[in-house]
Amino acid sequence: MRRRIHGPLARKALLAAAVLPPAAAAWIVATGWLAANELRAAHHDLNALRESVAASTSTGPSHAPAVAAGSAAEPDQERLLRSAAAHAARAHDLTTGPAWYTASQLPFLGRPFETVRGIANASHRLAGDVLPPLVRAVPRLSADAHASGVPHALLELEGEAPAFARAARVAAKVRDDTTRLPRSSWLPAADRGRAQLSDQLDRLVPGTRDAAVAASVMPSMLGAHGPRRYFLAFQNTAEARGTGGLPGAFAVLRADRGRLSFERFGNNTELDGIRAYVNLGAEFADRYGNNEPGSAWANSNMSPHFPYAARMWSAYWRAHTGQRIDGAIAIDPGTLSLLLRVTGPARLPDGTALTADNVMDLTERTSYAMYADTAERKAFFVEAARAAAERLMGAVEDPKLLPALLNAVRDVQQEGRMQVWSADPAEEQLLAQGAFGGTLPDTPGPFAGLVVNNAAGTKLDYYLDRSLVWAPGACTDTGRSVTATVTLTNRAPTSGLPEYVTQRVDAPPYRTLPGDNRLLVDYYAGQGATLEHATLDGRRVELIPGVERGHPVYTLDLELPRQSSRTLVLHLREPEADRAPTILRQALVTPLQATVKQAAPCPA
Incomplete structure (x- = not known):
């Protein structure tokens, strides 16, 4: 049965046709129908390609010869890739030319034509320029990994670096072009297509960027051109710090031609009393100098910008041993x-x-009850780190x-639980662009970051829940009003916790109970944002202003009693808040619950 079109939508379509x-x-009607079919065919091929790639990488060693020889999986992937590219190219060709260009330039009525042209062009570029180098590398890298192990396979990435870098640049440009397409038109199908493409690009672009970074830096970092040594910190997220948790146990990791080994393990007491000499700039000194990060190891990573902590750890290690390290890595339980x-x-x-x-649970809660002696407990942490690390080293082979x-x-990576820094400036410049760099971005745009540092010396952040709601408001000549609502909940039980977990080394001048906690709460806003006012539990409160890497930062010293929640509301004005913000996610025991409300477009 044929579907009839009624109402305003039909009238607008007829009007658009009458104008041309x-x-x-x-x-346009004929080529639009054909282009839609071509795009559906390309989408079908890409879905099949994704399934084929997943199947080839999951092939066990008993099937390795077929994958290595490329007699089955690789030709099938090449066929699907060529077919998808051909369909996308035809869709692009069908939506170019004078008629489509003229239609897309019509005020209001031309929006869906502009969108369809943009979708076809984006699909053509993705299938033709972005996916081929990524897909073609999979069978070979998979075969290398099956033959020699993961590190040696990663060494082979070096030759793919230029192709991956170009794919990442094209993907980013396609996403930029897609964001400029009309967000809404009189044709819902075009709007849905744009939204789906935008969602896919939001996942694809970081992936291509990370692949390009990995291809550029992983071979050398794995010792392809000479041995490397890295300081590996195990962060204890039961006591929050800006990069995640307190740096406790550590190891020195050696990489030599893809072979990984550990030279030594230790704990934080080995670095207590050491003085690190590193200049991280006046801005860093203004924000963190009072906490003496260069002489108090426990405060060396209060900033959420991981390169700061890594450079500090490098300086500590050199002061302690006289040895230089080639980089730093942070992980947590x-x-x-x-x-x-x-594994x-x-x-x-x-x-x-x-x-x-x-x-x-064992490393961040149970162990505190198991060992009353601090030295025994720290020794347990080192043994746990050693056992887990050695199990992982065996697994990568x-x-x-x-x-x-x-x-x-x-x-x-998605949870932000691993951060990597290289002492080589060229490598670090690339790492800083990817998810593992742990950088606080210094680029413009809407931004929301909630960072907490434990100010009590307790291990109570195991019981900490955090939520952040970012809600855009009205547009003004100076930007848009934004309300950021932060809720912090301390679930610590009222009894049964060891004294080491609840002890208050901050010695507050007011009465506290076992389980009460204290946090330095930092809210990072977008560049150029201003705070109009803030409330804590409904009452006005003054926050301490600061700046870090271009971001206004507003700090609150917060007492958080056991079994309680406190709510901080910031009323801000953001200069660029016409899109969703970048969310900074500090990895603690319980993940941040972040909610971003939709913003109505500001008038042009």
């Missing part, structure tokens, strides 16, 4: 949980299994675990 010459209108889910449990010297399900490990690393 009849022949041009007929041409959440990282170990995600990776141990793939299986690690074993502690006493036979205790360290598993994906118990590593967080096992080709059977390659696909699951890569998926786990992706999950670690």
Whole structure:
């Protein structure tokens, strides 16, 4: 049965057709229908391609010869890739020319034509320029990993770096062009297509960027051109710091031609009393100087900008040992949980299994009750770190675990639970662009960052819940009003916690109870934003203003009693808030619950 079109939508379509010459209108209708079919065919091929790639990377060692030889999976992927590119190219060709260009320039009525042209052009560029180098690398890298292990496969990325970098640039340009397409028109199908393309690009662009960064820096960082040494910090997120948690146990990791090994393990007491000499600039000194990050190891990573902490750790290590390190890596029990889910449990010297399900609880809660002696507890942390790390090192050489490990690393990346810094300026410049760089971005645009630092010396952030609601308001000549609502909840029980967990080393002048906590709460706004006023639990409160990497920062010293919630509301004016903000997610035990409300477009 044919579907009839009624109402204002039909009238607008007829009006659009009437504005154009009849022949041009007929041409647009016919080519538009054909282009839609071509785009659907390209989408079908790309879905099949994605399934084929997933199947080839999950092939176990018993199937490795077929993958390495490329007799089955690789030709099938090439065929699907060529077919998708051909369909997308035809859709692009069908939507170019004088008729389509003229139609797309019509005020209001031309919006869907402009959108369809943009979708076809984006699909053509993605299928032709972005996906080929990424897809073609998968079978070869997978075969290398099956033959020699993950690190050696990553060494092979070096030759792919230029192609990956070009793919990342094209993907980013396509996303920029897509954002300029009309957000709404009189044709819902075009609007849905634009929204779907935008969602896909939001996932694709970071992936291509990270692939390009990995291809450029991983081979050298894995020791392809000479041995490298890295300071590996295990952050304890039960006591919050800007980059995640308190730097506790650590290791020195060696990489030499893709082979990974550990030279030593230690804990934070080894670095207590050391003085690190590093100049991170006047802005850093203004914000963090009073906390003496260069002489108080526990305060070395209060900033959420990981390169600051990494440079500080590098300076500490050199002051302690006289040795230079080539970089720094930070992980936490959440990282170990995600990776141990793939590798299986690690074993502690006493036979205790360290598993994906118990590593967080064992290292950040149970161990405080197990060991009354601080030295014994810290020794346990080191043994736990050693056992987990050695289990992971064995796993990266096992080709059977390659696909699951890569998926786990992706999950670690999405949760922000691993951060990497290189002492080589060229490598660091690339790392800073990717998800593992742990950088506080210094680019313009709407931004919302909630960062907490434990100011009490407790281990109560294991029980901390955080939520952030970013709600845009009315547009003005100076930007848009924004309301940021921060809720912090302390779920610490009223009894049963060891004294070491609840002790208040800050020695507050007011009465506290076991389980009460204290936090330095920082809210990072977008560049150029201003705070109009703030309330805490409904009452006006004054926040301490500051600046870090171009972001206005507003700080509150907050007492957070056990079994309580407190709500901080900031009323801001953001100069660029016509789109969703970048959210800074500090990785703690419990993930941040962030909600971004939709903004109505500001008048042109």
